[in-house]
Amino acid sequence: MKYVWPIFRREFAAYFATPLAYVFIVIFLFAMGAFTFYVGRFYDNGQADLTVFFGYHPWLYLFLVPAIAMRLWAEERKTGTMELLLTLPAPLWASVAGKYLAAWAFTGVALALTFPIWITVNYLGSPDNGVIVASYIGSFLMAGGYLAIGACISATTGNQVIAFVVSVVVCFLFTISGAPLVLDFFRAWAPLPLVTAISSFSVLTHFAAISQGVIDLRDVVYFLSLIALFLTANVAVVDLKKAG
């Protein structure tokens, strides 16, 4: 922990030292608003809940989270600071965890800044605030999952554009793995347990379950294992690159 904290703090401050944080937050909030009110027709639904709002989260994260994650390692590799970081007497897992947690905390800040919409629905009616809290938790966990995928992919390259594009594709596959488009492809030849397993990888399925207002342990475990899996892979990728 004594290693993770300074690395976390440096990384978190780095977002706000450049316009990156502000640009990202503005675009994030604007996109959330635009989708909820215009595409999702929030007012026309006549319901005081945030189902529409949260429904767009997986799809917005699909592009916005890789945009945060792409610089995590690719930038360090490009500017040479990676050599500095990895020759400091801090274990590799601490660097991976510190950088990841900083990025996750940053998405948390962006997500928290959507609070006016929560106030809005409470002003307009009396929504089930328990469901909204659960949805926020689910949304945060989902962002964490995408972020871990993006961090791992960022570690494989010194090129941020490649990191972004590949991350979007991988996140997309994880998002829709429960959709008929993917499952039909596997159903044709794969045994049923495999198809079930693939469908259970879907971020959408687990997020939808949580945003019903029920925080099922299985869904939380799913997101936490997704994060753990990709962060372990992140450590492995950095270590493999060391071996050259």
Next chain:
Amino acid sequence: MIELEQLTKKFGPVTAVAGIDLKAGVGEVLGFLGPNGAGKSTTMKMITGYLAPTSGRARVCGHDVETQTLQAQAAMGYLPEGAPAYGDMTPRQFLNFIAQVRGFSDAAAKARVDAAVGKTELDPVLEQPIETLSKGFKRRVGLAQAILHDPPVLIMDEPTDGLDPNQKHSVRALIRAMASEKTIIISTHLLDEVEAVCTRAVIIDRGRIVADGTPAQLLARSRHHNAVTLTLPAAQAERAKAKLKSLGPVASVEQSDISGTARLSIFPKNGSLLIEDVSALAVAEKWDVKELYAEAGRLDEVFRALTTHDATRAREART
């Protein structure tokens, strides 16, 4: 302090470092010399634990870099090539970050940062983002970061690259001041730097050590070692050459003419001292001597002989 045993690094089919054996102790300032791509930086990256060796081992203060990485890294300060730093931070923030990762408490960190800032004269730019600093200051930020924890071992990849002569001078003075109690390895292209700061020079070519000795020992391998240069009016040159060649220890005399004067380079047999014989002769013969000096040797000559020789041999081996 630093022990390398058959340290080898291969990148696919390319062998960057081919079995380096080296030991360096306290008080040594070791200069890595070699052409670009010789394996200097790769060797340093393996010593500091950034790259894992393909085979062989590196030990720092008794800690194996591969198995006891953190202990070894704690004992080392490292200035990577190009002195990378987080550009959005100020030197103070950056050095504080390094101090915290190195495990200093807030008060100790402050004292360490202040000391490092003092040694590298960073005060004027302490609150400016690093990306806005000049090359010289950036380099000094990297230096400050490397010496922050007062490590027993310092590894610096081209510490004076891109600095102006004044800055070079102060960095070299800093290295010399720390030298007595540390083991220092620097890599450089600048041969005068080796003579200025190093107690030992290691020439690396194509991943191998091709020479290892004190700068004086390397200079002794130069053709110009103890050679004497004598400048006198062109009219006296022929006679002087004949006389000089008759001296016992003289191997050969070469002449180059510069606007009415002749510069004679007198090479000794077996590197013996010539200057006394030559000056005695000049006095006895009443030559109008304009210049008379002995050379210690030319490091660039030794460098070229050792490194191009190998390159030629490699080319021959390929064809």
